Amino acid sequence: xxxxxxxxxxxxxxxxxxxxxxxxxxxxxxxxxxxxxxxxxxxxxxxxxxxxxxxxxxxxxxxxxxxxxxxxxxxxxxxxxxxxxxxxxxxxxxxxxxxxxxxxxxxxxxxxxxxxxxxxxxxxxxxxxxxxxxxxxxxxxxxxxxxxxxxxxxxxxxxxxxxxxxxxxxxxxxxxxxxxxxxxxxxxxxxxxxxxxxxxxxxxxxxxxxxxxxxxxxxxxxxxxxxxxxxxxxxxxxxxxxxxxxxxxxxxxxxxxxxxxxxxxxxxxxxxxxxxxxxxxxxxxxxxxxxxxxxxxxxxxxxxxxxxxxxxxxxxxxxxxxxxxxxxxxxxxxxxxxxxxxxxxxxxxxxxxxxxxxxxxxxxxxxxxxxxxxxxxxxxxxxxxxxxxxxxxxxxxxxxxxxxxxxxxxxxxxxxxxxxxxxxxxxxxxxxxxxxxxxxxxxxxxxxxxxxxxxxxxxxxxxxxxx
Amino acid sequence: xxxxxxxxxxxxxxxxxxxxxxxxxxxxxxxxxxxxxxxxxxxxxxxxxxxxxxxxxxxxxxxxxxxxxxxxxxxxxxxxxxxxxxxxxxxxxxxxxxxxxxxxxxxxxxxxxxxxxxxxxxxxxxxxxxxxxxxxxxxxxxxxxxxxxxxxxxxxxxxxxxxxxxxxxxxxxxxxxxxxxxxxxxxxxxxxxxxxxxxxxxxxxxxxxxxxx
Numbered sequence: 001x002x003x004x005x006x007x008x009x010x011x012x013x014x015x016x017x018x019x020x021x022x023x024x025x026x027x028x029x030x031x032x033x034x035x036x037x038x039x040x041x042x043x044x045x046x047x048x049x050x051x052x053x054x055x056x057x058x059x060x061x062x063x064x065x066x067x068x069x070x071x072x073x074x075x076x077x078x079x080x081x082x083x084x085x086x087x088x089x090x091x092x093x094x095x096x097x098x099x100x101x102x103x104x105x106x107x108x109x110x111x112x113x114x115x116x117x118x119x120x121x122x123x124x125x126x127x128x129x130x131x132x133x134x135x136x137x138x139x140x141x142x143x144x145x146x147x148x149x150x151x152x153x154x155x156x157x158x159x160x161x162x163x164x165x166x167x168x169x170x171x172x173x174x175x176x177x178x179x180x181x182x183x184x185x186x187x188x189x190x191x192x193x194x195x196x197x198x199x200x201x202x203x204x205x206x207x208x209x210x211x212x213x214x215x216x217x218x219x220x221x222x223x224x225x226x227x228x229x230x231x232x233x234x235x236x237x238x239x240x241x242x243x244x245x246x247x248x249x250x251x252x253x254x255x256x257x258x259x260x261x262x263x264x265x266x267x268x269x270x271x272x273x274x275x276x277x278x279x280x281x282x283x284x285x286x287x288x289x290x291x292x293x294x295x296x297x298x299x300x301x302x303x304x305x306x307x308x309x310x311x312x313x314x315x316x317x318x319x320x321x322x323x324x325x326x327x328x329x330x331x332x333x334x335x336x337x338x339x340x341x342x343x344x345x346x347x348x349x350x351x352x353x354x355x356x357x358x359x360x361x362x363x364x365x366x367x368x369x370x371x372x373x374x375x376x377x378x379x380x381x382x383x384x385x386x387x388x389x390x391x392x393x394x395x396x397x398x399x400x401x402x403x404x405x406x407x408x409x410x411x412x413x414x415x416x417x418x419x420x421x422x423x424x425x426x427x428x429x430x431x432x433x434x435x436x437x438x439x440x441x442x443x444x445x446x447x448x449x450x451x452x453x454x455x456x457x458x459x460x461x462x463x464x465x466x467x
Numbered sequence: 468x469x470x471x472x473x474x475x476x477x478x479x480x481x482x483x484x485x486x487x488x489x490x491x492x493x494x495x496x497x498x499x500x501x502x503x504x505x506x507x508x509x510x511x512x513x514x515x516x517x518x519x520x521x522x523x524x525x526x527x528x529x530x531x532x533x534x535x536x537x538x539x540x541x542x543x544x545x546x547x548x549x550x551x552x553x554x555x556x557x558x559x560x561x562x563x564x565x566x567x568x569x570x571x572x573x574x575x576x577x578x579x580x581x582x583x584x585x586x587x588x589x590x591x592x593x594x595x596x597x598x599x600x601x602x603x604x605x606x607x608x609x610x611x612x613x614x615x616x617x618x619x620x621x622x623x624x625x626x627x628x629x630x631x632x633x634x635x636x637x638x639x640x641x642x643x644x645x646x647x648x649x650x651x652x653x654x655x656x657x658x659x660x661x662x663x664x665x666x667x668x669x670x671x672x673x674x675x676x677x678x679x680x
Contacts, residue, residue, distance in 0.1 A: 024661065031662030045505035052502040059498050063491055065478045078644060084471040136668060137659035153659055160660050184657055184665040191669065192581050212644045222614045222655040222670020229610045229647070240474065245495040248636035252502045255632065264526055266597045268655050268670070272648040280606040282561070284646045294470075298477035 004147065004329040008355040011330040016446050021157055021327050028156040029318040035263025036315060036369070043259070053256045054373045057309035060210075060244045061301070067210040067243045068292070074213025078275030080288045088118035091293045095120060095202065095235055096127045098289050102233045104129060104199040110217070110224040111135035112204025113151050113312055114237050116334040117347065118293060120202070132194045134223040136187050143170045149328030151335060152261050152314035157327045191223070201227040201285070203273075205238035206257070206311070207250040208292075214274035215242075215290060216250050218257065220267040228273060234285040236273070241297050241308040247272070253311060256371035260313040296346050304379055307342050309372040316366035316376060322359050325446070331356060338366035338376045345383050354392045357383035418456045425452050503633060514595040514628040515678055522598025522676060527653035528666065529598065529674040533625075537679045540622050541570045544587055547620055547675055548573070553585050558616065560588035562607045565622070579615055586616035590651075592627035594635050597652055600676065601635060604647035613649055619671040621651075623678050 004011055015021055040046045060067055072082050085091035099107060107129050109115065124131045133142040137155035141148060143166045148154030155163070164178040167186050175186035203224055205215040215236050217224050228234045244250050251270070258264050277284030300308055317323045317337030328336035333344035333353070341356035357380040366376040387393055407414050428434045429451035436444050443449070455463075468476065486494075510517060515533070522529040534543055548555055555572065558579040559565050565575075565587065579586060590600040591608070600621055604610045613619065629635050639648070655670030666672050 027661040029662075031658070043505075043507050045507070049502065049505040052498070052505055055501060056498045059494055062482065063484055063486075064482060065475055066484055066488075066491060068475075068478070084469075084474055086470045086473055090470060134669070135659070136657045140659070153662065155659055158660075160663075163660055180660045180663045181665045183660060184668055188667065188669055195669075196581060214644060214648070220655065221657045221659075221668035223668065225610060225614045225647075225649070226669055229614070246499075246636065247639060248499050248633055249495065251632040251636055252499065262658065264652075265521070266599060266650065266652040268651065268653050270599070270650040270652070272644075274644050274646055274648075276646070278605070278646055281604060281646055282606060282609040283611050284604065292474075294474045294477070298474060298481060301478065301481035 004332050008330065008332060008359070011332065012326050012359070015326040015330045020159060020162070022325070024157050024159045024162075025324055025327050027159070028150070028153050029324055032152075032262065032314070032318040036260055036318070037263075039259040039263040039265070049256060050371055050373045053253055053371055054306075054309055056244065056249050056253060057311075057372055060249070061241065061305065061308050064240070064243060064301070067245060068208075068240060070210040071208050071213055071243060074211070075275070075290055076213070078213050078288075080213065080275045080290055083289060083291045085291055085293045085295075087295055088293070091118045091237060091291055091295070092120060092123035094291050095237065096123055098233065098235055098287075099124070099127065099129055099200050102199050102287070104233070106130045106132060106194065106198045107200045107202060108132045108134050108194055108198040108227045108231065109138070109202045110204075110219065110227040111138050111154065112202070112237060113148075113334060114204050114239050114293060115202065116148060118237065118295065120237065132191065132198065134191055134195070134227050136184065136221060136223075139187055139191065140166060143167075147329070148334075149336065150314060150317055151312050151339075157329065195226040196230050198227075198231045200233045200235060201229075201231040202235045202237065203228050205236050205242050207244045207253070208238055208240075208242045209244060209247055209250050209272065211246040212272070212274060214247075214272040216254075217269075217271050217273065218254055218267050219269045219271070220262075222269060225269065225271060228285065229283050232285055233287045233289070234273070234276075235289045235291065237291045237293060239297055240292050240294055241300075241310075257311045257313050260311075260315040260369065260371040300346055304342065304346060304382070306374045307339075307346075307379060309374055310339055311372060312339075313371055315369040315371065319365040319369045321361060321363065321365070326359075338380070339374075342376060342379045342383070350383060350387055350390065351392050354383070354387040357381075357387070415456065415458060419459075422452050422454065422456065425449075426454070499633065506631070509596060509630065511595070511630050514630060515625045517595040518593055518598055518623075518628055519678070520598075521595065522653070524598070527598050528656070529653050529676050531676045531678065533678045535680055537564060537622060537624075538568065540565070540587075540677055540679065541568055541573060543677045544620060545571070545573055547618075548585070551618065551673075553618065557585035557587060558583050558612065560586065560608060560612045562589050565589055579609075579612060581615055583616040585618040585620065586612050587620045587622075588612050589622040590624075590627070592629055592635070592638065593623050594632055594650065595628050596631045597650075599650040599652040602647075602649045602651065603642065603645040604649075605645055610647045610649065613651055614655075614670045616671055617667065618673045618675070619654070620675045620677065623676055625678050625680050
């Protein structure tokens with residue numbers, strides 16, 4: 001498995017020159033946008049529902065210690081073992097130790113972004129464990145030796161043609177045809193035996209339910225239950241911000257989460273897992289471990305509190321013009337897109353990741369589609385200004401902005417500059433668009449600039465031309 | 468300080484919590500009520516009709532039929548087996564209500580296997596709003612019955628239908644918490660290749676629901 005290499009600029013450059021990537025991203029995110037729009041249209045009060053969902057998450061976060069204690073108490077009573085980890089290193093060690101104590105050779109995993117965040121795939125490999133990813137997209141990228149590029153569709157960067165090549169090469173039995181249904185059938189066959197061979201199954205959690213001590217997963221393939229039920233040991237890794245008060249709150253949030261992610265009312269499987277196999281049960285694990293991970297979340301309670309509402313639906317990725325152009329790998333962290341650009345600086349440090357909050361047009365689409373109304377653009381601006389104040393931004397950018405500010409603060413000078421610039425820019429326009437402009441080729445290489453009008457707005461007003 | 472203490476210390480530093488548990492519970496209740504006020508109106512006069520419309524909708528993709536009583540389930544299974552060219556051997560969820568039915572020429576004794584073609588089950592209840600079947604795991608409802616077969620045929624008591632997800636949450640409050648609660652909404656599927664829906668990912672490829680009175 002290889003994490004994206006190079007600087008942010010290198011990765012963006014590579015992504016923008018990959019025509020296949022553009023096709024794959026447009027197919028997946030385009031489908032997601034259309035389906036979400038239809039689901040939202042069928043819920044006239046959706047905007048009020050977003051506010052209500054934000055209030056449900058804020059309630060849990062306002063009483064975080066109270067509800068986490070309640071969750072722990074109820075989980076322990078169900079027979080679960082609860083572990084706490086301050087950071088990814090501690091979390092990985094706990095998981096690996098449980099696997100070793102269970103004498104595990106094969107570990108199945110159902111998709112968990114927290115697992116990616118804490119580097120679990122790598123830790124399992126280092127411990128000599130055979131890791132089998134069971135979610136279809138995770139299976140695809142495991143075969144390709146890649147990391148996820150989307151939090152809902154980890155293989156969003158792969159076209160069906162790519163998947164056909166991978167399955168032909170790696171599946172014990174090649175898919176009979178290369179349509180999507182045949183390839184899904186091939187993965188079903190390929191992974192069947194592994195579900196029952198694994199000693200340990202690892203999942204994430206969409207919610208930690210304080211009232212019952214259960215963890216909730218929202219899935220659609222059935223791989224999650226086949227990952228967590230047959231093995232002797234089930235390990236859950238979850239961020240502490242997943243806490244909610246009750247089953248009712250979890251289900252109410254699920255309504256918005258699923259509509260925002262895939263446009264469905266519910267995904268196929270909404271599952272609450274509580275403790276190990278009961279005495280009379282005929283299936284289920286003998287041990288049930290929950291690893292609760294902080295990893296900067298307690299710091300975010302003060303610095304970026306609204307970000308802890310995030311349900312990981314991926315709507316902000318699907319609607320982001322930047323994500324749709326560069327894909328997830330360019331971002332370099334576990335979480336891409338707008339939510340990733342807020343989270344990654346918190347996890348990895350702003351100095352190394354300051355390019356992410358800048359790779360944003362601030363068009364506000366992400367906030368508009370967020371099911372829990374997270375002010376993402378405001379938070380991205382927060383990181384920009386922090387970076388500026390910390391002196392991480394290059395001096396040349398400061399100088400350029402100072403010049404611009406000098407001109408912009410002097411209206412006569414500003415208008416004079418525009419009067420010269422407009423006719424000059426118009427020389428480069430063809431059919432209403434400028435597709436290449438000297439000194440701005442970095443900008444125009446991947447997008448076009450609209451042909452400016454003959455005169456500035458102010459000149460037109462002054463001439464009384466108001467049409 | 469161990470990890471647990473450190474995390475709680477950090478939370479308490481960021482959030483000075485106050486309020487008795489009764490006040491917090493009242494606040495939680497107010498949050499639920501506020502969400503309920505935003506929900507689109509539903510016609511709740513006939514829950515079985517609403518459930519049928521939702522579970523049978525294209526995006527959920529279950530098939531449904533109605534019978535007068537549970538005693539008619541074997542005949543419904545026989546029709547399904549014939550229509551889909553399945554063998555008359557199938558696994559039956561170990562629920563006494565199913566085991567005591569007269570199965571006639573069908574052979575319901577097959578063990579559940581990773582490649583079972585058909586399993587017949589019975590849901591604890593259904594949620595009309597979403598067309599979801601609810602299963603609570605236990606000696607009479609092992610979890611894998613919902614995930615291993617390629618065809619899952621489920622009996623659903625019309626009397627057990629609940630209007631909305633919130634009603635299920637209230638209903639579940641009075642029951643023991645099982646190891647596994649599954650709300651099953653349609654046959655398994657995936658959109659992982661280019662966002663295109665394909666049925667029968669790892670769970671059942673077909674879900675057929677028989678609603679009985």
